[in-house]
Structures are given as structure tokens and as C-alpha cells.
Amino acid sequence: MATNDLPNQARAVIVGGGVIGCSTAYHLAKLGWDDVVLVERKQIGSGTTWHAAGLITTLRDTEAQTRLAQYSLKLYSDLEAETGQATGFINCGSVQMAMSDDKAEEMRRGCAMARTFGVENQEISPAEVKELFPLAYVDDLVAGFYFPDDGRVNPADVAQALAKGARQRGVKIFEDTAVTDVLYENNRAVGVRTDKGEITAEVVVLCPGMWGREVGLTAGVDVPLQAAEHYYLISEPIEGVHNQLPILRDPGRGTYAREEAGKIMLGFFEPVAAPWGVDGIPKNFCFDEIQPDWERMEPHIELGMQRLPILLETGIRQFFCGPESFTPDHNYLMGRAPFKENLFVACGFNSLGILSGGGAGSIMAQWITDGVQPMDIWDVDIRRIQPCQNNKSFIVDRTVESLGIAYQMHWPNRQWETARNVKQSVLHDRLAAAGACFGESMGWERPNWYATPGQKPEYEYDFGRQNWFENNREEHLVVRNAVGVFEQSSFAKLLVQGPDAERVLNRVATADVSVPVGKVVYTQFLNVRGGVEADLTITRLADDRYLVVTAAFTQTHVTAWISENIPTDAFCILTDVTGAYAMLNVQGPNSRALLSAISSADFANESFRFGTMRNIEIGYQNAMAVRISYTGELGYELYIPTEMALPVYDQLISAGEEFGLKHCGYHTLNTLRIEKAYREWAHDMGPLETLLEAGLGFTASWDKPGGFIGREALLEQKDAGPLKSRLVQFLLDDAEPVLTHNEPILRDGQRVGYTLSSGYAHTLGGCAAMGYVNCDSGVTAEFINSGQYEIEQANRIYSAKASLKPLYDPTSERTRS
Numbered sequence: 071m072a073t074n075d076l077p078n079q080a081r082a083v084i085v086g087g088g089v090i091g092c093s094t095a096y097h098l099a100k101l102g103w104d105d106v107v108l109v110e111r112k113q114i115g116s117g118t119t120w121h122a123a124g125l126i127t128t129l130r131d132t133e134a135q136t137r138l139a140q141y142s143l144k145l146y147s148d149l150e151a152e153t154g155q156a157t158g159f160i161n162c163g164s165v166q167m168a169m170s171d172d173k174a175e176e177m178r179r180g181c182a183m184a185r186t187f188g189v190e191n192q193e194i195s196p197a198e199v200k201e202l203f204p205l206a207y208v209d210d211l212v213a214g215f216y217f218p219d220d221g222r223v224n225p226a227d228v229a230q231a232l233a234k235g236a237r238q239r240g241v242k243i244f245e246d247t248a249v250t251d252v253l254y255e256n257n258r259a260v261g262v263r264t265d266k267g268e269i270t271a272e273v274v275v276l277c278p279g280m281w282g283r284e285v286g287l288t289a290g291v292d293v294p295l296q297a298a299e300h301y302y303l304i305s306e307p308i309e310g311v312h313n314q315l316p317i318l319r320d321p322g323r324g325t326y327a328r329e330e331a332g333k334i335m336l337g338f339f340e341p342v343a344a345p346w347g348v349d350g351i352p353k354n355f356c357f358d359e360i361q362p363d364w365e366r367m368e369p370h371i372e373l374g375m376q377r378l379p380i381l382l383e384t385g386i387r388q389f390f391c392g393p394e395s396f397t398p399d400h401n402y403l404m405g406r407a408p409f410k411e412n413l414f415v416a417c418g419f420n421s422l423g424i425l426s427g428g429g430a431g432s433i434m435a436q437w438i439t440d441g442v443q444p445m446d447i448w449d450v451d452i453r454r455i456q457p458c459q460n461n462k463s464f465i466v467d468r469t470v471e472s473l474g475i476a477y478q479m480h481w482p483n484r485q486w487e488t489a490r491n492v493k494q495s496v497l498h499d500r501l502a503a504a505g506a507c508f509g510e511s512m513g514w515e516r517p518n519w520y521a522t523p524g525q526k527p528e529y530e531y532d533f534g535r536q537n538w539f540e541n542n543r544e545e546h547l548v549v550r551n552a553v554g555v556f557e558q559s560s561f562a563k564l565l566v567q568g569p570d571a572e573r574v575l576n577r578v579a580t581a582d583v584s585v586p587v588g589k590v591v592y593t594q595f596l597n598v599r600g601g602v603e604a605d606l607t608i609t610r611l612a613d614d615r616y617l618v619v620t621a622a623f624t625q626t627h628v629t630a631w632i633s634e635n636i637p638t639d640a641f642c643i644l645t646d647v648t649g650a651y652a653m654l655n656v657q658g659p660n661s662r663a664l665l666s667a668i669s670s671a672d673f674a675n676e677s678f679r680f681g682t683m684r685n686i687e688i689g690y691q692n693a694m695a696v697r698i699s700y701t702g703e704l705g706y707e708l709y710i711p712t713e714m715a716l717p718v719y720d721q722l723i724s725a726g727e728e729f730g731l732k733h734c735g736y737h738t739l740n741t742l743r744i745e746k747a748y749r750e751w752a753h754d755m756g757p758l759e760t761l762l763e764a765g766l767g768f769t770a771s772w773d774k775p776g777g778f779i780g781r782e783a784l785l786e787q788k789d790a791g792p793l794k795s796r797l798v799q800f801l802l803d804d805a806e807p808v809l810t811h812n813e814p815i816l817r818d819g820q821r822v823g824y825t826l827s828s829g830y831a832h833t834l835g836g837c838a839a840m841g842y843v844n845c846d847s848g849v850t851a852e853f854i855n856s857g858q859y860e861i862e863q864a865n866r867i868y869s870a871k872a873s874l875k876p877l878y879d880p881t882s883e884r885t886r887s
């Protein structure tokens with residue numbers, strides 16, 4: 071029973087009593103939080119949770135999401151014994167079906183990866199699918215994939231069991247109590263205002279499901295999500311249908327099926343979805359349903375029923391439509407809210423909230439308790455979000471596409487088709503005219519590759535070499551042999567200014583930023599555990615002014631990280647100047663000659679060293695030229711006032727022909743940097759991998775006054791003996807295959823890790839990848855060099871070279887020449 075006396079004080083207040091809020095409350099209590107209050111505007115489970123289908127399938131796209139699902143599966147099977155409240159858990163297993171060779175390939179890749187995380191699975195024939203689910207039509211299948219440990223639950227019971235478990239550990243739950251505001255002192259959350267009174271608290275956790283955007287707006291946090299119609303139907307009873315039948319997942323038809331009390335439940339992930347509640351979720355929503363749109367859904371119903379033809383003869387007892395929330399990239403929104411202290415968010419579960427809920431609550435509770443995330447969950451971290459993604463029209467339009475995405479092909483480099491052209495650089499039309507095929511990152515349209523004359527700048531997806539492979543090869547080699555220009559205006563640019571700017575940055579950055587004006591510093595930000603939170607460059611523009619440059623997708627995180635680490639007594643101002651500068655990155659051995667042809671500045675090696683910046687003139691325009699490289703070649707990043715970018719670009723292009731200049735896209739930046747083993751944050755290292763494990767210890771200034779965040783943890787790790795995990799570069803011996811990522815790495819036949827970034831190393835002549843090699847007794851250079859390596863991809867095994875040093879230009883002569 072819910073309690074009535076709302077306290078005016080608690081240690082933690084959780085907003086929302088769906089599966090996520092209840093799980094967070096349960097896990098906080100389990101970690102010893104003895105004064106937790108959960109407030110729910112209506113009743114426990116009355117939002118989206120109560121009507122979910124309850125599939126707990128553990129094959130997910132990333133390690134983090136797989137681990138959350140595995141944890142939930144175990145928790146839900148144990149919860150009844152602990153709380154006395156059943157969760158309806160049935161270990162019926164699941165089967166995913168592939169109707170095409172491409173889907174089978176995707177599944178084989180995913181299954182190999184999942185086995186690395188302990189998700190048992192096996193490929194089965196269509197006939198074996200039929201044995202497991204005799205009513206299934208299997209003649210159109212290429213293969214099936216069986217996950218014996220998967221299961222299903224009754225979601226309403228899961229929420230109740232978690233709530234009961236939480237209450238048993240002292241959590242107070244208040245139903246019919248709506249939070250109207252988050253209370254702040256400066257930017258520190260100090261409690262909530264509800265329609266029944268205020269509660270002060272040390273920590274506020276927002277778990278409001280599809281109300282997330284709305285609640286976020288009142289709390290001053292971008293929580294971009296949108297509800298959409300989400301359907302399943304339940305048939306009349308069917309003979310032979312029992313609860314041990316596995317869940318069938320049928321991506322080719324955008325459906326899933328499972329038993330439901332002797333009937334079939336058939337659920338839908340239609341490719342074009344219908345956003346719902348665009349003008350706001352009805353105020354009194356409580357265990358409500360949405361009126362189904364039969365006409366829209368009819369073709370999907372028919373297609374889905376063909377998998378279980380008996381459904382075409384059996385009546386439909388119920389056609390159910392409930393709302394579920396979807397996010398701009400189909401990943402959850404979890405973690406500590408940026409720019410706020412003591413405020414956490416967990417919502418936007420994209421129809422995966424039940425299977426992720428147990429794990430998500432556990433992660434949230436550990437994060438809140440320790441102040442650091444217990445695993446790398448960057449793909450679902452709310453700090454990846456940018457304000458433009460919270461634009462109403464954007465999120466509504468994107469939701470049309472995002473519901474169905476889970477059941478579609480997960481092609482490498484797949485691009486979103488909806489809600490495009492949010493941000494364009496001023497050079498956009500010029501780049502389009504040059505043949506750019508644009509991809510999207512954080513709203514920016516960015517050239518990924520350039521089509522040749524007569525070729526359409528459009529992706530043809532494939533698991534092997536895609537249609538831009540040759541374009542990429544040409545672009546890659548032009549940077550190695552002549553000069554290429556990359557348009558990188560999307561990079562985030564932050565000015566850190568004031569008398570205390572140096573002190574602030576020295577504390578957050580591993581490197582020493584007490585450098586002469588004009589020096590560029592490559593550095594990382596670390597968390598207190600020594601894990602890498604950011605990878606960026608800092609250029610000293612003046613005694614009291616620095617320019618921080620970081621990748622577009624880290625803009626919010628890096629901005630928040632710096633701003634949260636400016637002490638209250640510091641005179642230091644942080645300003646985002648991303649839109650003020652376009653950026654053209656001119657890279658390759660001819661870059662010096664090309665820039666010398668259009669600028670009077672002295673680009674000679676002795677006067678303009680690697681790792682320095684000069685203010686230069688190009689025609690009537692000004693630019694900052696920063697000599698650094700993410701390609702492994704001599705090169706210069708030009709930061710140009712936006713209003714001057716077009717004329718600079720035009721001068722560069724017209725002078726470029728003589729030097730062999732070509733436009734190059736982000737795919738080429740990627741293949742070049744992977745060939746040179748340059749790391750990319752979030753791909754090759756993240757909050758969990760330490761600076762040392764990532765092989766970036768050289769950036770640390772160990773003895774600078776005041777140290778840096780994470781230093782002590784790194785020193786401890788250094789003292790503890792050889793690292794147990796180290797980032798290694800791999801190069802396949804076979805020139806043909808293309809790796810993507812998440813492929814298991816084998817050393818002497820044993821799995822020791824999996825690949826992260828990968829790209830075709832056109833100079834080295836094969837696909838290169840990076841990944842951590844793990845070994846409890848230590849990963850020394852001797853250990854790396856004495857092993858035989860293989861990379862596994864969809865049941866195929868490729869031999870590979872492994873190296874701790876970059877396989878391309880290991881001494882970086884080319885960048886410094």
C-alpha cells in the first residue's frame with residue numbers, strides 16, 4: 071500500500087513509478103540508501119509499463135545494453151523468491167529469424183559478439199525453428215538463431231515486485247502525487263515540488279517515461295523523447311499453444327510473437343510509425359489505451375500473420391495500442407543530467423524498458439552512490455544529447471522512423487532518413503556540388519564521402535565493401551600522397567577565458583596547459599577512476615584565453631565537464647563558439663605548399679612547428695591555422711570566422727588543383743586515423759578505460775602543480791603491476807574482408823577482447839581495427855608480441871597482426887616533417 075504522509079525531506083526522490091523508477095528505488099535501497107521516496111503521479115506501472123509485452127531478449131547492439139538485459143533476466147527470475155511477488159518470469163527461450171542472407175550475416179556477427187558476453191546462442195535451421203515452434207511458417211527462412219536463456223515476464227508484476235522489494239528495504243512510495251518542479255540552489259537539485267507539497271533531497275532522479283520531455287523542460291534539462299503508437303494483438307485461444315514456446319522475433323516482417331495464456335500475442339515494429347500525444351500526454355492518463363488505427367496497421371497485421379498462418383483463421387480477441395517513448399538515436403537517456411548537480415535521468419527506453427529495466431536501475435543506483443558510472447554506457451548517456459535534438463518538430467519526425475529501426479537491417483554506416491538538415495555548414499552547397507554524400511552527426515550534415523562525376527552520392531549498404539569503398543581509397547591515398555581538404559565545421563569549439571582559465575584547465579586536463587601562447591596541447595579529461603571522459607585539443611590563444619576543440623558528438627559532455635569543474639571562486643568563463651568558426655582541415659604532404667600559395671604566412675617547418683597555432687591571412691580573410699594531425703600526415707586545421715569561410719574555401723579549391731587537392735569525407739578521416747592508430751573517444755576508450763590502458767599515458771603531466779583529476783587512480787594502477795587490459799592495433803592479413811566493430815579478438819584461439827574502431831587501411835593494404843586485449847596476469851609488450859591473433863566475424867576467422875605501436879609511421883615522422 072502507498073503511504074499518505076508525504077515527508078518534507080528525503081535523501082533521494084525518484085519521480086515516476088514505472089519499471090525504471092521502481093528498479094532505481096529498489097537498487098538504491100539495496101545499496102543501503104535508507105531514506106528514499108518515490109513519487110508517482112497516478113499508480114505504480116500505470117504509464118507504459120503495465121501494457122508491455124514483457125519480452126526479455128538478450129541479444130542487443132552494444133555490450134552495455136547486453137549487460138543490462140542479462141542483469142534484468144537474472145533479477146526477474148530471482149525476484150519472487152526475494153519479495154514474494156511473482157514477476158511472471160518464464161524461461162521460454164527466443165528465436166530470431168533471418169529471411170535473407172544479409173540478415174543472417176548480421177545475426178551471425180551479433181551472435182559471435184554476444185557469446186563474448188556470455189549470451190548463449192546457436193544458429194539453427196528453418197526445420198529446427200519449426201521443431202521449436204510448430205505453428206511457424208519457415209519456408210522463407212534462411213536461418214534461425216536460438217537463445218535458450220531468454221524469457222518473458224509480466225511487466226506490471228515486475229514493477230510491483232520491484233516496488234515491493236523497495237518497500238521491504240524502507241523506500242516510501244507515494245501514488246497520486248505529481249512532481250511539478252525540480253527545486254534548485256544554483257544548479258544543484260535540492261528537491262522537488264509536488265502537488266502535495268515540497269520534498270527536499272540530496273538527489274533527484276527523473277524516471278518519468280513518456281512524460282520525460284515535459285518534465286525535462288520544467289527541470290531545465292533536454293530530454294528528447296516522443297511517444298508513439300505501439301501495437302500488439304492477442305488471438306483467440308489456439309490449440310497446442312503453450313507457455314514453453316519460444317518468443318519468435320521476425321525482423322523481416324517487423325513482428326514478434328509469443329504465447330499469452332493459450333493464445334498468440336503478435337507484436338509490431340512497423341517501419342513508418344505514428345507519433346502520439348504530440349501536443350502533450352493527456353493529463354489523466356492512467357492504465358489507458360490508444361484507439362487503434364486499424365487501417366494503418368492492416369498491411370502489417372497481414373504480413374505478420376503469414377509467419378503463423380493459423381492466425382489468418384483465428385479471430386483477434388484484442389488489438390492493443392499503447393504509447394511508448396522513442397529517442398532521436400533509438401538509445402535510452404540515462405545518467406547524470408549535464409550542467410546540473412545531483413540530478414539524474416532514466417527514460418526513453420524505445421520499447422526495451424522492461425528488458426533493460428532491472429539493469430538500468432542497478433546502473434543508476436551505483437552511479438548515484440559512487441558518483442561515477444559503473445560501466446561504459448556512453449551510447450545511452452544523456453550527456454550525448456544536444457539542445458537541437460529536443461526540438462519538437464525534430465523529435466516528432468524522427469520518431470516516425472525510430473520505432474521500426476530495431477527490427478530493420480543494422481547496416482554499417484546506416485544513416486537516419488528523417489529529420490535531416492538540422493545544421494548545415496556555410497559551405498554546404500559548395501560541398502554538395504563537389505559530390506558530398508552527407509551523413510548526420512548531432513544534427514550536422516557532414517560529408518562522409520565524395521561521389522565521382524556521374525556517381526550518385528548515395529549509400530548502397532552492404533556488410534562487405536560498400537559502394538563508397540573506391541571513393542574512400544582515392545581520398546585516403548590522396549591525403550597520404552598529395553593533399554585533401556576535410557570540412558569539419560561541426561567540431562565543437564569552446565573558449566575558456568579569464569585569469570583562472572589556466573588553473574581550471576590544468577585541473578581537468580591530463581596535460582600541462584601552462585604553455586606559451588600559440589601552443590596546441592593534445593590531452594584527455596579523466597574521471598576520478600582514471601577513466602577517459604574526453605579526448606581533445608586545447609590551444610593557448612592568450613595568457614588568459616584557450617580554445618578547446620572536440621568532436622561534435624561530445625559537445626554537451628565536454629562543455630558540461632569543464633563548466634562543472636570551474637570552482638565557484640574561479641574567474642573563468644566558458645563560451646561555446648562553435649557557430650562562430652567554420653573549420654577546413656587541410657591534410658597531406660602538399661598541404662604546406664598549398665597553403666603557402668594562398669597565404670603570405672610562413673609555413674616552413676622551423677617557423678611553424680607541429681603542435682602550434684598561427685594567425686594567418688588568406689586573401690582578404692583571416693584564419694587561425696593549427697598545425698596538428700588526425701590523419702598521420704603534415705596538415706593544418708583552419709579555423710575561419712564563419713562569414714569568411716566561403717571566400718577562403720574558394721581560394722583553397724582554386725589553388726588546390728596544382729597540388730592534387732581533393733575533397734575528403736569523414737569516412738576517410740576515420741580510415742586514416744585508424745591506420746595511424748589514433749584513438750577516438752567513445753569508440754576506442756571511454757569512462758571505463760583508463761588513460762594508461764588506452765595507451766595515452768604520454769599526455770599526462772604527472773608533476774604539474776595541483777595534479778589533475780584521475781591522477782591518483784592512475785598512479786595506483788601504475789603501482790599495481792602490468793596493466794590487465796591494453797588497446798592494441800590489428801591489421802588483417804587477408805586484404806579482402808572489411809571489419810565493422812564488436813568482432814571477437816582471439817589470441818592463440820582464446821577470446822581476449824573485441825574490436826572497437828575499424829576501417830580499411832589503404833596504405834597498409836588491409837582492414838585495421840583497434841581493441842583491448844585483456845589478461846588477468848598482465849598485458850605486457852611481450853604478451854602481445856608472443857601471441858597469434860585472429861578476428862572472428864560471423865563464424866569466419868581472419869588472422870591478424872597485433873601491435874601496441876601504430877603500424878603506420880610509428881615514429882610520426884610524417885606529421886612532424
Ligand SMILES: Cc1cc2nc3c(=O)[nH]c(=O)nc-3n(C[C@H](O)[C@H](O)[C@H](O)COP(=O)(O)OP(=O)(O)OC[C@H]3O[C@@H](n4cnc5c(N)ncnc54)[C@H](O)[C@@H]3O)c2cc1C
Binds near residue numbers: 114116125277300426
Ligand atoms: C505495446 C508495448 C509493448 C512493449 N513490449 C516490451 C517488451 O516486450 N519488452 C520491453 O523491454 N519493453 C517493452 N515495451 C516498452 C516498455 O514498456 C517501456 O520501455 C517501459 O515500460 C518504460 O518504463 P518507464 O518506467 O520508463 O515508463 P513508465 O512505465 O511510463 O513510467 C513512468 C512513470 O512516471 C510517472 N510520472 C510521469 N511524470 C510524473 C510526474 N511529474 N510526477 C510523478 N510521476 C510522474 C508516470 O505516471 C509513469 O507511471 C513495450 C511498450 C509497449 C507500449
